[in-house]
Amino acid sequence: xxxxxxxxxxxxxxxxxxxxxxxxxxxxxxxxxxxxxxxxxxxxxxxxxxxxxxxxxxxxxxxxxxxxxxxxxxxxxxxxxxxxxxxxxxxxxxxxxxxxxxxxxxxxxxxxxxxxxxxxxxxxxxxxxxxxxxxxxxxxxxxxxxxxxxxxxxxxxxxxxxxxxxxxxxxxxxxxxxxxxxxxxxxxxxxxxxxxxxxxxxxxxxxxxxxxxxxxxxxxxxxxxxxxxxxxxxxxxxxxxxxxxxxxxxxxxxxxxxxxxxxxxxxxxxxxxxxxxxxxxxxxxxxxxxxxxxxxxxxxxxxxxxxxxxxxxxxxxxxxxxxxxxxxxxxxxxxxxxxxxxxxxxxxxxxxxxxxxxxxxxxxxxxxxxxxxx
Amino acid sequence: xxxxxxxxxxxxxxxxxxxxxxxxxxxxxxxxxxxxxxxxxxxxxxxxxxxxxxxxxxxxxxxxxxxxxxxxxxxxxxxxxxxxxxxxxxxxxxxxxxxxxxxxxxxxxxxxxxxxxxxxxxxxxxxxxxxxxxxxxxxxxxxxxxxxxxxxxxxxxxxxxxxxxxxxxxxxxxxxxxxxxxxxxxxxxxxxxxxxxxxxxxxxxxxxxxxxxxxxxxxxxxxxxxxxxxxxxxxxxxxxxxxxxxxxxxxxxxxxxxxxxxxxxxxxxxxxxxxxxxxxxxxxxxxxxxxxxxxxxxxxxxxxxxxxxxxxxxxxxxxxxxxxxxxxxxxxxxxxxxxxxxxxxxxxxxxxxxxxxxxxxxxxxxxxxxxxxxxxxxxxxxxxxxxxxxxxxxxxxxxxxxxxxxxxxxxxxxxxxxxxxxxxxxxxxxxxxxxxxxxxxxxxxxxxxxxxxxxxxxxxxxxxxxxxxxxxxxxxxxxxxxxxxxxxxxxxxxxxxxxxxxxxxxxxxxxxxxxxxxxxxxxxxxxxxxxxxxxxxxxxxxxxxxxxxxxxxxxxxxxxxxxxxxxxxxxxxxxxxxxxxxxxxxxxxx
Numbered sequence: 001x002x003x004x005x006x007x008x009x010x011x012x013x014x015x016x017x018x019x020x021x022x023x024x025x026x027x028x029x030x031x032x033x034x035x036x037x038x039x040x041x042x043x044x045x046x047x048x049x050x051x052x053x054x055x056x057x058x059x060x061x062x063x064x065x066x067x068x069x070x071x072x073x074x075x076x077x078x079x080x081x082x083x084x085x086x087x088x089x090x091x092x093x094x095x096x097x098x099x100x101x102x103x104x105x106x107x108x109x110x111x112x113x114x115x116x117x118x119x120x121x122x123x124x125x126x127x128x129x130x131x132x133x134x135x136x137x138x139x140x141x142x143x144x145x146x147x148x149x150x151x152x153x154x155x156x157x158x159x160x161x162x163x164x165x166x167x168x169x170x171x172x173x174x175x176x177x178x179x180x181x182x183x184x185x186x187x188x189x190x191x192x193x194x195x196x197x198x199x200x201x202x203x204x205x206x207x208x209x210x211x212x213x214x215x216x217x218x219x220x221x222x223x224x225x226x227x228x229x230x231x232x233x234x235x236x237x238x239x240x241x242x243x244x245x246x247x248x249x250x251x252x253x254x255x256x257x258x259x260x261x262x263x264x265x266x267x268x269x270x271x272x273x274x275x276x277x278x279x280x281x282x283x284x285x286x287x288x289x290x291x292x293x294x295x296x297x298x299x300x301x302x303x304x305x306x307x308x309x310x311x312x313x314x315x316x317x318x319x320x321x322x323x324x325x326x327x328x329x330x331x332x333x334x335x336x337x338x339x340x341x342x343x344x345x346x347x348x349x350x351x352x353x354x355x356x357x358x359x360x361x362x363x364x365x366x367x368x369x370x371x372x373x374x
Numbered sequence: 375x376x377x378x379x380x381x382x383x384x385x386x387x388x389x390x391x392x393x394x395x396x397x398x399x400x401x402x403x404x405x406x407x408x409x410x411x412x413x414x415x416x417x418x419x420x421x422x423x424x425x426x427x428x429x430x431x432x433x434x435x436x437x438x439x440x441x442x443x444x445x446x447x448x449x450x451x452x453x454x455x456x457x458x459x460x461x462x463x464x465x466x467x468x469x470x471x472x473x474x475x476x477x478x479x480x481x482x483x484x485x486x487x488x489x490x491x492x493x494x495x496x497x498x499x500x501x502x503x504x505x506x507x508x509x510x511x512x513x514x515x516x517x518x519x520x521x522x523x524x525x526x527x528x529x530x531x532x533x534x535x536x537x538x539x540x541x542x543x544x545x546x547x548x549x550x551x552x553x554x555x556x557x558x559x560x561x562x563x564x565x566x567x568x569x570x571x572x573x574x575x576x577x578x579x580x581x582x583x584x585x586x587x588x589x590x591x592x593x594x595x596x597x598x599x600x601x602x603x604x605x606x607x608x609x610x611x612x613x614x615x616x617x618x619x620x621x622x623x624x625x626x627x628x629x630x631x632x633x634x635x636x637x638x639x640x641x642x643x644x645x646x647x648x649x650x651x652x653x654x655x656x657x658x659x660x661x662x663x664x665x666x667x668x669x670x671x672x673x674x675x676x677x678x679x680x681x682x683x684x685x686x687x688x689x690x691x692x693x694x695x696x697x698x699x700x701x702x703x704x705x706x707x708x709x710x711x712x713x714x715x716x717x718x719x720x721x722x723x724x725x726x727x728x729x730x731x732x733x734x735x736x737x738x739x740x741x742x743x744x745x746x747x748x749x750x751x752x753x754x755x756x757x758x759x760x761x762x763x764x765x766x767x768x769x770x771x772x773x774x775x776x777x778x779x780x781x782x783x784x785x786x787x788x789x790x791x792x793x794x795x796x797x798x799x800x801x802x803x804x805x806x807x808x809x810x811x812x813x814x815x816x817x818x819x820x821x822x823x824x825x826x827x828x829x830x831x832x833x834x835x836x837x838x839x840x841x842x843x844x845x846x847x848x849x850x851x852x853x854x855x856x857x858x859x860x861x862x863x864x865x866x867x868x869x870x871x872x873x874x875x876x877x878x879x880x881x882x883x884x885x886x887x888x889x890x891x892x893x894x895x896x897x898x899x900x901x902x903x904x905x906x907x908x909x910x911x912x913x914x915x916x917x918x919x920x921x922x923x924x925x926x927x928x929x930x931x932x933x934x935x936x937x938x939x940x941x942x943x944x945x946x947x948x949x950x951x952x953x954x955x956x957x958x959x960x961x962x963x964x
Contacts, residue, residue, distance in 0.1 A: 008816035009816075011813055011817065012813060012816050015809065015812070016813070016814060018806075019802065019806075019810045019814075022802050023799065023802065026801055026806075209797035210797045210798070212797065213791060215763055216786055216789065216868070217786060218782075218783045218784070218787040218815060219814055220782070220783060
């Protein structure tokens with residue numbers, strides 16, 4: 001290829017690149033739409049997608065009048081995770097509270113509770129937990145047993161000669177859920193941003209009739225795809241940057257790994273998302289189809305990526321499938337870079353699948369766009 | 375404003391009663407005064423044409439008549455019901471067909487009709503006779519099971535009409551029913567509507583096609599929100615008696631002659647008609663100047679009857695001049711090959727369906743070549759293969775001797791393309807659109823700056839540079855699209871229904887440029903539904919049922935269509951004649 005030809009290709013690419021950027025960012029409303037919702041979502045989801053249990057209500061049916069029983073009630077009322085303790089006076093009322101979902105757990109203190117403690121040094125209370133909210137229920141059970149332990153200690157100050165296990169959590173010693181939620185969300189939101197920007201790009205031009213105009217120009221399909229990839233890459237990477245900065249300076253999540261490696265991972269990750277988005281766009285005839293396509297691909301992708309549930313618990317088939325999803329690999333990279341200073345070779349092990357996915361989806365987008373010409 | 379007394383159409387008293395009375399009607403949209411002090415009466419049993427260029431307020435007026443918009447001030451009564459205070463009655467008594475009738479594309483023809491009937495609270499099982507009648511009337515009976523999305527443009531309009539007629543309205547409002555409809559289907563629609571007015575219905579037919587105005591019993595000419603004329607079309611054309619002329623047998627000189635004639639101060643308007651040039655003189659001008667022109671070019675000057683379009687252009691103060699600043703700036707096109715565009719046994723199949731069947735022709739340098747055909751005849755498919763938007767199943771297409779499949783980049787750099795649908799980037803400003811067009815054709819920064827500057831001054835775009843193309847006035851949109859298509863000075867220009875829905879003045883300006891370009895040697899490929907525009911072409915190819923059924927000069931095609939009934943056929947007559955003869959031979963073959 002002569003220098004002259006190369007220069008003309010560069011001019012064409014530059015014109016298209018500017019056009020794409022302007023299409024996304026020229027309109028002030030569009031600018032807001034591209035950047036603000038993901039950042040807001042990060043803020044909202046970071047607090048909404050919590051696994052901690054707070055502000056729950058509990059029902060207590062206290063049949064005992066003794067001091068120990070009262071002690072239990074006081075402890076419950078003082079517990080920080082409980083918003084309200086409902087006192088009921090019959091088993092029926094207790095059941096009602098639970099079945100109507102007004103409380104997450106219902107506690108019955110039997111009439112002989114204080115007496116049994118006086119004789120045996122320990123007593124029993126019945127705890128009924130709402131199984132419909134299994135996760136929170138389990139956590140509440142855990143909290144309640146801690147309270148029970150405290151009471152036993154007050155009732156019987158002689159420490160029990162038991163071997164206790166002391167648990168120490170690595171990487172996130174206090175199990176702050178924000179520490180793993182925010183990096184994960186960053187990946188997910190950046191993925192959706194890149195997917196949607198590109199999914200709409202060709203479909204929009206088809207719908208408006210400008211795509212024909214582009215196709216009759218000397219620009220080749222490769223150039224068209226290239227010039228549609230770059231602006232999305234720039235914008236989504238910038239967005240991910242903003243979210244990472246928020247994680248570090250707003251959520252104060254320790255960043256222990258290599259920033260350079262995270263950046264390489266981020267670019268490959270966005271590129272693979274861009275490839276998927278362009279394939280969707282190449283197939284779609286209208287923007288509506290493209291948006292639907294984005295969701296049909298996007299939502300399962302997030303669910304299978306291991307963002308919310310561990311991949312190890314999935315059926316084997318889905319575990320394989322998850323390896324073909326860019327988000328799976330990027331989640332390992334970003335969570336690793338934040339919390340556990342993931343060493344370079346571990347990052348590399350997740351970088352090459354990202355590169356492989358990009359190298360599959362981007363050529364696919366070119367082929368699909370070309371085939372649509374028939 | 376010319377106002378003519380309305381003569382009685384028939385003796386029946388019912389016909390003398392006004393179906394619609396418009397009184398001092400005003401409508402604003404934000405800052406735009408869309409309708410200004412309109413007053414008029416529309417009568418039963420008469421076809422009233424609501425004629426005017428795009429953006430004149432036709433749709434706004436129709437929507438007010440149909441009770442879908444409230445007027446700001448003034449009153450409208452339809453069959454004695456006020457459109458505002460008696461809104462529910464309006465929907466019962468009137469049928470309204472919007473520009474794009476709300477057909478459900480995923481339902482079949484008959485399902486669409488059932489749905490419309492049910493929406494009007496009719497029991498479909500009781501109405502088989504009505505359906506049969508409507509299907510017969512619209513000649514849609516053979517297609518009842520077809521999805522309406524798969525119908526041609528003309529058939530969709532007929533189905534829309536059938537749906538609008540469902541409730542047997544007293545007043546029928548049709549908003550541009552003939553846009554995107556080929557002449558044959560257009561004729562069908564006319565016959566249907568004439569039958570309805572014969573039954574005593576009041577029909578309003580809105581249109582931007584001025585030739586349609588001539589067929590109406592009465593015309594309301596709307597321009598910039600005001601009635602410029604109200605009366606029978608003949609009344610208006612009378613004012614132009616002895617002002618319309620034809621320069622006959624001008625031959626190959628006709629573009630130069632037209633350009634020269636339009637620049638004369640005595641000429642207000644002019645168009646090309648095959649090998650002739652049709653001219654309209656200004657009020658009070660003598661034919662002296664054009665007689666001299668005729669003598670010099672060896673043409674014959676013949677007086678011809680005035681058309682409605684002449685009168686309309688005259689009302690607006692005449693058409694644009696004949697010199698194209700654009701063409702003046704272009705260097706003459708030099709081509710090494712003799713044929714600018716050619717195709718050989720071009721065929722396209724979509725599954726079982728053959729869209730283009732073995733089409734071959736050759737277009738010479740500097741020729742204006744028209745591709746015509748009814749909806750669905752394969753015109754667009756052929757056109758798209760010629761400019762590289764579709765791959766032929768078999769056969770070849772060449773542009774400037776280059777195969778679009780083998781050397782796409784180089785071949786595509788030789789062609790300019792302007793689509794039917796306005797296809798500029800509305801998210802970019804006018805300036806940015808120009809920059810993009812220059813860039814995507816690989817113009818380096820110096821040439822790019824010069825060319826953009828040139829286009830801005832030629833097309834007078836300077837004050838619009840920072841706005842979105844979508845908010846430009848229609849004429850300027852057209853100019854910008856042309857500027858973008860010509861930025862790289864292509865020797866071949868493809869125009870896909872370039873003036874669909876464009877007013878006559880803008881259309882004339884557009885053709886002034888096209889004629890100028892052709893004189894500089896630019897080859898023009900054009901598809902169109904306007905038979906007037908076919909007259910500008912050097913040669914016309916007519917496609918029907920995927921095949922090329924005729925290829926000749928417009929005059930030759932008209933000559934062939936001449937018969938005892940129709941000694942001087944128009945291009946439209948010629949077109950219909952060709953389609954009908956071809957359909958007849960098809961039947962004989964079967």
